[in-house]
Amino acid sequence: MQGLLAQGISVRYGARSVLAGLDLPLLRPGEVTVLAGPNAAGKSTLLRAIAQLQPHGGQVLLDGQDLAHVPMRDRARLIGFMPQSLPSSSSLVALESVIAALRAGETLGARQADAAAMAVLDKLGIGALALEPLSALSGGQRQMVSLAQAIVRDPRLLLLDEPTSALDLARQVRLLSELRRLAGEGRIVVAVLHDLALAAQWADRIVLIHGGHTHAEGAPEQVLTPQLLAQVYGVEARVERCSRGRIMVLIDGEHAPG
Numbered sequence: 504m505q506g507l508l509a510q511g512i513s514v515r516y517g518a519r520s521v522l523a524g525l526d527l528p529l530l531r532p533g534e535v536t537v538l539a540g541p542n543a544a545g546k547s548t549l550l551r552a553i554a555q556l557q558p559h560g561g562q563v564l565l566d567g568q569d570l571a572h573v574p575m576r577d578r579a580r581l582i583g584f585m586p587q588s589l590p591s592s593s594s595l596v597a598l599e600s601v602i603a604a605l606r607a608g609e610t611l612g613a614r615q616a617d618a619a620a621m622a623v624l625d626k627l628g629i630g631a632l633a634l635e636p637l638s639a640l641s642g643g644q645r646q647m648v649s650l651a652q653a654i655v656r657d658p659r660l661l662l663l664d665e666p667t668s669a670l671d672l673a674r675q676v677r678l679l680s681e682l683r684r685l686a687g688e689g690r691i692v693v694a695v696l697h698d699l700a701l702a703a704q705w706a707d708r709i710v711l712i713h714g715g716h717t718h719a720e721g722a723p724e725q726v727l728t729p730q731l732l733a734q735v736y737g738v739e740a741r742v743e744r745c746s747r748g749r750i751m752v753l754i755d756g757e758h759a760p761g
């Protein structure tokens with residue numbers, strides 16, 4: 504079975520249950536899936552559980568393999584993980600940080616690693632930042648370097664936590680186009696996004712996380728409905744079709760229950 508299947512995912516922090524037996528549909532290679540939902544719904548927790556960075560109940564299968572039983576070194580090759588933010592205190596320059604991500608646990612010649620890391624920075628349009636210390640980069644520049652770190656090993660599964668939160672409009676498009684391209688080459692791409700306009704435009708599938716479960720999932724037009732947005736976010740929303748058949752979500756205010 505090709506794809507990512509997460510079933511019965513449960514996470515507790517102390518006495519508090521954050522994910523309560525959450526199931527994801529089978530996420531297929533070639534698809535970009537967006538995880539959305541309110542603050543504190545557990546989206547980052549879910550990404551970490553999938554990446555096996557967070558103790559959890561339930562099972563995560565990648566192409567039929569239970570990731571909990573895949574050695575860490577092999578997992579690092581299979582999964583690219585882009586966290587919500589990179590530490591700003593690192594003493595590395597951007598290129599070194601991408602080389603470090605590439606070489607973790609691998610034996611790779613220095614020249615080969617340099618060239619591969621530089622190629623990724625160039626592809627993302629940030630080659631000019633190669634020798635800048637991470638600590639001197641802007642939030643958006645750091646986010647693009649973080650993407651470079653996540654994709655440099657050419658992972659089968661790419662997990663990204665709010666990858667566009669610090670990016671300007673042009674870089675949002677660059678990052679999301681890159682995700683589309685990677686998916687088109689057969690990767691499985693899963694990104695947490697708060698921006699539902701971006702989700703509507705770029706996702707093949709949206710999964711709405713709420714109350715510790717998958718509240719709804721499907722194509723953007725199936726999930727971004729006024730009813731579901733009222734239930735999950737408590738907002739009054741209108742959904743309009745714009746040119747090119749895309750949908751747009753307009754928020755009119757908070758939802759008055761009744």
Ligand SMILES: Nc1ncnc2c1ncn2[C@@H]1O[C@H](COP(=O)(O)OP(=O)(O)OP(=O)(O)O)[C@@H](O)[C@H]1O
Pocket residue numbers: 516521540541542543544545546547548549
């Ligand atoms: N290490 C931790 N220890 C204790 N509680 C935690 C920890 N990490 C997350 N939580 C709690 O788990 C809940 C879910 O957090 P998580 O970061 O997964 O949510 P999220 O959906 O990604 O939120 P946001 O949209 O605000 O980024 C929150 O209530 C948070 O306070």
